[in-house]
Amino acid sequence: MKEVIIEGLRQAYSNLVRMFAEFLPRLLVMLVIVVVGLIVAYLLKTILRAVLHVTRLDRLSEEAGASRFLRMAALPSMTELLSRSLFWVTWSGFILIGISVLGVAGLQEQISRLFLLLPAIFVAILILFLGLVTANFLSRAALLAAVNAGYPSPKLLSWSIRFVIWALAVSMALEQVGVARQTVLAAFSIVFGAFMFGMALAFGLGGRELAREFLERNLTEKKREKHEEPQPL
Amino acid sequence: MAEESFLADDFLRQLMSVGEVDLLVGIPSYNNASTLGQTLQSVEESLLQNFVRERAAILNVDGGSTDETLQVFEQSAEQRGASHKGLTSLRTIHRISCQYDKSPSQGWALRNIVAAADLLRARACAVISPATANVTPLWVANLLRPVHREGLDFVAPLYVRSRFQGLLARDLLYPMTRAVFGQRIRELYADEWGFSGRLASQCLEKDVWHEEPVRVRPQAWMAITAIGGGLKCGQYFLGPKGAAPAGTGPDIVEAIRQTVGNFFWCMETNQAYWLSRSNSQPVSTFGPDHELSSDGIPPSPEKIFELFRTGVTELEPILASILAPDTHAQIKAIALSDRTKFHFAMELWVKTLYEFAASYHHTVLNRDHLVQALVPLYRGKLYSFLLEHANSSGEEMEAQSEILCQEFERQKPYLVERWTAKS
Numbered sequence: 001m002k003e004v005i006i007e008g009l010r011q012a013y014s015n016l017v018r019m020f021a022e023f024l025p026r027l028l029v030m031l032v033i034v035v036v037g038l039i040v041a042y043l044l045k046t047i048l049r050a051v052l053h054v055t056r057l058d059r060l061s062e063e064a065g066a067s068r069f070l071r072m073a074a075l076p077s078m079t080e081l082l083s084r085s086l087f088w089v090t091w092s093g094f095i096l097i098g099i100s101v102l103g104v105a106g107l108q109e110q111i112s113r114l115f116l117l118l119p120a121i122f123v124a125i126l127i128l129f130l131g132l133v134t135a136n137f138l139s140r141a142a143l144l145a146a147v148n149a150g151y152p153s154p155k156l157l158s159w160s161i162r163f164v165i166w167a168l169a170v171s172m173a174l175e176q177v178g179v180a181r182q183t184v185l186a187a188f189s190i191v192f193g194a195f196m197f198g199m200a201l202a203f204g205l206g207g208r209e210l211a212r213e214f215l216e217r218n219l220t221e222k223k224r225e226k227h228e229e230p231q232p233l
Numbered sequence: 234m235a236e237e238s239f240l241a242d243d244f245l246r247q248l249m250s251v252g253e254v255d256l257l258v259g260i261p262s263y264n265n266a267s268t269l270g271q272t273l274q275s276v277e278e279s280l281l282q283n284f285v286r287e288r289a290a291i292l293n294v295d296g297g298s299t300d301e302t303l304q305v306f307e308q309s310a311e312q313r314g315a316s317h318k319g320l321t322s323l324r325t326i327h328r329i330s331c332q333y334d335k336s337p338s339q340g341w342a343l344r345n346i347v348a349a350a351d352l353l354r355a356r357a358c359a360v361i362s363p364a365t366a367n368v369t370p371l372w373v374a375n376l377l378r379p380v381h382r383e384g385l386d387f388v389a390p391l392y393v394r395s396r397f398q399g400l401l402a403r404d405l406l407y408p409m410t411r412a413v414f415g416q417r418i419r420e421l422y423a424d425e426w427g428f429s430g431r432l433a434s435q436c437l438e439k440d441v442w443h444e445e446p447v448r449v450r451p452q453a454w455m456a457i458t459a460i461g462g463g464l465k466c467g468q469y470f471l472g473p474k475g476a477a478p479a480g481t482g483p484d485i486v487e488a489i490r491q492t493v494g495n496f497f498w499c500m501e502t503n504q505a506y507w508l509s510r511s512n513s514q515p516v517s518t519f520g521p522d523h524e525l526s527s528d529g530i531p532p533s534p535e536k537i538f539e540l541f542r543t544g545v546t547e548l549e550p551i552l553a554s555i556l557a558p559d560t561h562a563q564i565k566a567i568a569l570s571d572r573t574k575f576h577f578a579m580e581l582w583v584k585t586l587y588e589f590a591a592s593y594h595h596t597v598l599n600r601d602h603l604v605q606a607l608v609p610l611y612r613g614k615l616y617s618f619l620l621e622h623a624n625s626s627g628e629e630m631e632a633q634s635e636i637l638c639q640e641f642e643r644q645k646p647y648l649v650e651r652w653t654a655k656s
Binding site: 144 | 401485539540543597606
């Protein structure tokens, strides 16, 4: 009995030693991969930051109004944000490769799935960024045009345009990542449809008089109002 | 030659058959069938009366008219001689026409004219707009003569204006151009002007013809190119300019986008010239340097004030990103003031414009949006002007305009400071 126990313990000990002997080199390889990844990620971040400085992305971002939103969200400049994102994405990739080297059962499949998702996440971030820039640009253009033409509620018009573009960008980004595709599609259709239906009801039924006035002013009185102002040149 | 790449073959053939000329009159047209005949007659009479010995050519550059403009030009060539009351030239007056494949653009039209001037080695050129209803033979001669005989390189027109006409030019464009570029040229955005072959060649070499400001309003750019190149500029008094018929011409928003946007762009591209200069110099002026007629009824300004007030409120975040906090606060304060006692102070107006120009330079937001954000503030200044000068005479208005010009010059160091500040 005693010998069996001692034999069992010896077996367990030798298994543990063998496992450690097998695991330690893998751990070492993982650490090497992680350190190399850190260096590569840092280099890529520095290169991207330099390239973006040369291309004056921050100025473009400022011009498009995206920087203001980044500041509101206490985020760094666009150049800094993109270069830091690249750093973390690259390093995360190396860390995942390192973890897969450990050969822990069950982790391999999850890591493969994450890898497959990375390009989609990138595209989704790009869609969100473009949506943000487009929404800002178009809503500001609409606000300026409405204010200068003397239309009522210019901010409402501006925010409506911003909202529609944001909704479109968010739903496109979520669909890209594959998060609850059907739900997102249905939610977007419902929100967008409800918005348009609400506008149609408000304008067509609730605001019949306003709609008539609006059309009359635009089709008949606008030209007259325009010339109430003296000839500028 | 660079210009050969955009000139049509047929146009080049016409130019080669003409050879060389002393004078070239360019007429950019777009659906001007109703007025082109009269303009052509004035131009031809002017050449016959005033430049008998000079070789001359009239060039019609059309932006793709859909009416009978081209036929009018061709027919007028056939009919000429019959209506010239016995006037004869010692040389043939050539007529050339071309159509460019782009949408109508003053810049494209001018590019064809300066290319033709360069190829024909014209000494003096004039651009005459067929949209101006009252062009006389004397106008054409007065734009060509200072270039041809006095050696000037750019001649701007001077017009008699009614008291409430051309206020954008009087309150903004003229004083700011004068303070920034140091030359007192009043009408930089006119539809008629004269220039030398030398200036034409210099302009042709510039790689800016595709730039929006040059495509839309090339006149001021041409004048500023002359100023920057150290060429001689002047202005000639032409007389009254007929007001554009109601419904034509740009409204305030469009006029500001075209002219102020163009001017800021010229400031940007010529900053090496103006940043180190101060004060202004008068240019050679033929005839009186201004004339305001006392006619003209002040427009009803209530709507203008409402648009100013709404603009200041609704565009608050945009204005905050363009203006200095103190300037913005002052504008918000006057927007809340009583309409009947409203006053947009001269110092504030100049400061506002200089901050807009500097923000344009630093691209704090999309440049076209930035220029559009100026519209409500201009309306505020306009309202203040109309309120103060409803009963003023032309002389009083002119005196006030001169004080404004001096204020622009006084505050120029502030513009330079904002312009050169790190963004």
